[in-house]
Amino acid sequence: MSSTIDVRAIHERLDAATGETSIVQAVPAGTTLPRNVLSELPPELVTEQQPRRTSALRISDLLSAIGAAIASLAATTFLVTQLAPIQGPVAFGVIAYILFVVFYSILVAADETGPVVRDRIVLVIVHSLAFTIFITLVFVVLFSLIRGAQALPHLNFYTQDMSLAGPLDPLSDGGVLHAIVGTLIQIAIALAITIPLGLTTAVFLNEVPGPFARFVRTIVEAMTALPSIVAGLFIYASLILLLGFEKSGFAASLAISVMMLPIMIRSADVVLRLVPSTLKEASTGLGAGQWATVWRVVLPTSRSGLVTAIILATARGIGETSPVLLTSGFTASLNVDPLHGPMVSLPLAIFQFVKSPEPTMIARGFGTAAVLMLVVLLLFVIARLIGGQTIAKKERARQQRIELAADLRARAHGLATLPARTARLARRLTTRSGSAHAARKSDSTPTNKDDTV
Amino acid sequence: MTLDTPRKLSLLRDPVDLLFRGVARTAGITVLAIMSLVGLFLAYRATQALQVAGWSFFTEQSWEPDAGKFGIAAVLVGTILIALVAIVIAVPLATGTALYITDYAPRRIKQTLIGLVDLMAAIPSVVYGLWGFFFLQGNITDISRWISHTFGWIPIFAVDGADPNDPLASSTVYTSSTFIAGIVVALMIAPIITSIMREVFSQAPVGEREGALALGSTKWGMIRSVVIPFGLGGMIGGTMLGLGRALGETIAVYMIISPVFVIQPHILQAGASSVSSLIALKYGEATEFGTSALMAAGLALFIMTLIINFAASAIVARSRSGASS
Structure with a gap:
């Protein structure tokens, strides 16, 4: 298929056929024309064309996959029952999987070359790895939810504490109100410490740069490596053993804060770094001082990202047990x-519940885990809703809108000069989907037309 | 003739700006102070124990600080083994999943998968611990038995006291092992590694991707020649960050293993140990000196994760994919 098209020749025929003068007359010979003009073919040259199918899936691939699956199941069954005394569903699954890959590659090799065969093997492996992980992770979550389902329907689970319920009491007695309240209090105190300190430090790292800020950033990055149990051990050894405070919710909040602070500073720092410097320069150019720039430009621009940073750090803080x-x-x-006095939180309550051998206590543990996961899920959904609009995304969306508008305007201009029928065709081709997609499609149209000419 | 002297530049800041910079600097100093306090306090308390133990701290296996006989040889080896099992399992899974999300998944479900992976990274570790303790512990012994039966001649897969020819043998020798703890930790860190790898893979330049495809490459050829070389730094960095998390993980490991204080190289056999579960186990009964011994163990763990984290960020920053971030 030739890729060069004699545009002038086409247009001369076009003009002869329609009796109009198209814009091509104004263009000197040898000029490359905008591609839309190529759609201006006389009606008899334009056949209604189906858009090319872009899916990479072929019926033969599907058939060889199904065939390989059947063959591997049959061969494994034969192997396991007749030849080798291998037991267990896991061994069966592993052997079946290996045989499937072998059979599938043989089937593909029957009508494809080496690189394609390798491509297919990788395709199978990547799919199976991804499905393994997603199924396992969803299973981990569902396992807790299902095992906890016994405890969750009891209303007293949310309104009572465990002070009057012993390990042998049924699930209709006692609940985890104390742990829910404890978690809320501890995380509230931790946030009251970390949000002002963390966000101000992140602003400091970005707005007052210099050797000192670099040093602080390095130390903060180092502290993100602090194992959470060591943060707990620090508070235990300093506040409780050395200074003589009692074990309390406040001590726990401090331990959570030590753990959360570096995480929050680091992600807030990244978000603040994404604020376009043009915005800051514009603000300074309009005469705003540094504080006004930060307060009116930097923080509002990065608000959603900062909220996301806070919420994700909160999710980490709520879930940590150690x-x-x-x-x-x-x-x-x-x-x-x-x-x-001591104050228990959700993860700690789970940990203590499942230490007990009693089934009702274990059910309570799983119920508490379900509550904890719901809290984390809720925080996460809020974070996604707020953080979905990052600055980079907003900027990209704005750019896309501008490009799309320019694109449409150019197209509209081109379309105005076209005869009605081709205009309709071109419009149908271009408005099918997003701009980039449509551009690629209309790219392929002229080469197809070349065959018809 | 007068020479043009460069105009003198001076910056007169508003009082409110000076106040702002002061407050910001104070916050920075406060955070620095807190973080240094944690580090210095750890180091100070740890030296008390280290002075008593000396170099035997790194070679002694048992943990009896009040008898003056304590060291992290066993727990440190245990920690590293658990983390290695976790990495060996998590990295292929994470690489496959990241490639699936960036290159194979249908466009419709891509965003959902990304959200799912990020959500999994936020699931509390105690939930993974529950699953490991109540589900995996009971169902994995078949695999453990099979591995030790088949590959028992490799020392780390050997299991003492297990008779593979006795079908009625109790499976308790296979529970509470490094292997099971490693699987649980692998599931915990896999979403974190996946998330980082997906990020770098998705940044692979579109021009080079399309160039490879236009030259007739298959999808795997394109991934091998463009995506993986581009994302290699991010892959290594993500793996090391996962390793850092795996080393520090406490509660899931603590729920599963039955602690032993000897070097336990047989990963399938019951009995394992880790620094963080040592702290969780011993802090309550520790005397003042015992606490400082625990501090020393915690400090050793911290320094190890610190080195790994810094190496990871250095690798990511030097790699092509990390240069822009």
Whole structure:
């Protein structure tokens, strides 16, 4: 298929056929014309064309996959039952999978070359790895939800604490109100410490650059490596053993804060770095001082990203067991005073529940895990909703809108000069989907037309 | 003739700007102080124990600080083994999943998958621990038995006290092992690694991708010649960040393993150990000196994850894919 087209020749025929003068007359010979003009073919040259099917899937691929699957199942069954005494569904699955890959590559090799065969093998492996991980992870979550389903329907699970319920009591007694309240109090205190400190530090790292800021950034990055149990151990050894505070919700909040602070600073730092410098320069150019620039330009621009950073750090903080294990103490009753007495949180409650051999306690543990996951899920959904609009995305979307508008305007201009029928055809081709897609499609149209000419 | 002297530039800041810079700097100093306090306090308390133990801290296996006989040889080896099992399982899974999301998944479900992976990274570790303890522990022994039966001649897969020819043998020798803890940690870190790898893979330049395809490459050929070389730094960095998380993981490991204080190289056999579960296990009964011994163990763990994290960020920053970020 030749890729060069004699545009002038086409247009001369076109003009002769329609009796009009197309814009091509104004263009000197040898000029490459906008591709839309190529659609101006006389009606008899334009056949209604089906858009080319772009899917890479062929019927033969599907058939060889199905054939390989059947063959591998049959061969494995024969192998397991007749030849080798291999037991267990896992061994069966592994052998069947290996045989499937072998059979499939043989089938593909029957009518494809080496590189294609390798491509297909990788395709199978990548798909199976991805499905393994997604199925396992979804299973991990569902497992907790299903095992916890026993405890969740009881309303008292959310309104009572465990002070009056022993391990042998049925699920209709006792609940995890103390852990829910404890988690909320601890995370609230931790956020009250980390949000002002973390965000101001992130602003500091970006707005007051220099050797000192670089040093702080390095230390903060180093502290993200701090294992959470060591954060707990630090608070335990300093606040509780050295300074003589009692194990309390406040100590737990401090341990969570030490763990959350570097995480929050790091992600907020990344978000603030994405603020376009043109915006800041514009603000300064209009006479705003640094504080006004930060307050009116930098923070509003990055608000959604900062909120996401906070929420994701919160999700980490809520879910961590080990710092709380060392610092909050354990209690079965509701305690709303963070400064005095032990205060339990959701992950710690799970941990303590499942230590018990009693099935009802284990069911409570799984129920608590379900509650904890719902809290994390809720935070995550909020983060996605707010953080979906990052600056980069917004900017990209704006660029796309501008390009699309320019594109449409150019097209509209081109279309105005076309005879009605080809205009209709061109419009049908171009408005099928997004602009980039449509451009590629109309790219392929002229070469097809070349055959018809 | 007068020479043009460059105009003197001076910056007169508004009082409110000076205040802002002061407040920001104070926050930076506060954070620095807190972080240094954590590090210095750890180091200070750890030296008390280290002075007593000396170099035997790194060679001694048992943990009896009040008898003056304690070291991290066993727990450190245990930690590294668990992390290695986790990495060996998680990295292929994560690479496959990241490639699936960037190159193979239908466009419709791509965003959903990305969200799912990110959500999985935020699932609390205690949930993974529950799954490992109540589900995996009971169902994995067949695989453990099969591996030790087939590959038992490789030392790390050997299991003492197990008779593979006795079908009625108790499976308890295979529970609470490094292998099971490693699988659980692998599931925990796989979403984190996947998320980083997906990010770098998706940044592979479109021009080079399309160039490879236009030259007649298959999809795998394109991935091998463009995506993976481009994302290699990110792959290594993501793996090391996952390794850092795996080393520090406490609660899921603590729920599964039955702690032993000898070097346990047989990963399929019951009994394992890790630094963080040592701290969780011993902090309650520790005397003041015992606490400082735990601090020393925690410090060793911290320094190890610190080195790995810095190496990871250095690799990512030097690689082509990380240059822009």
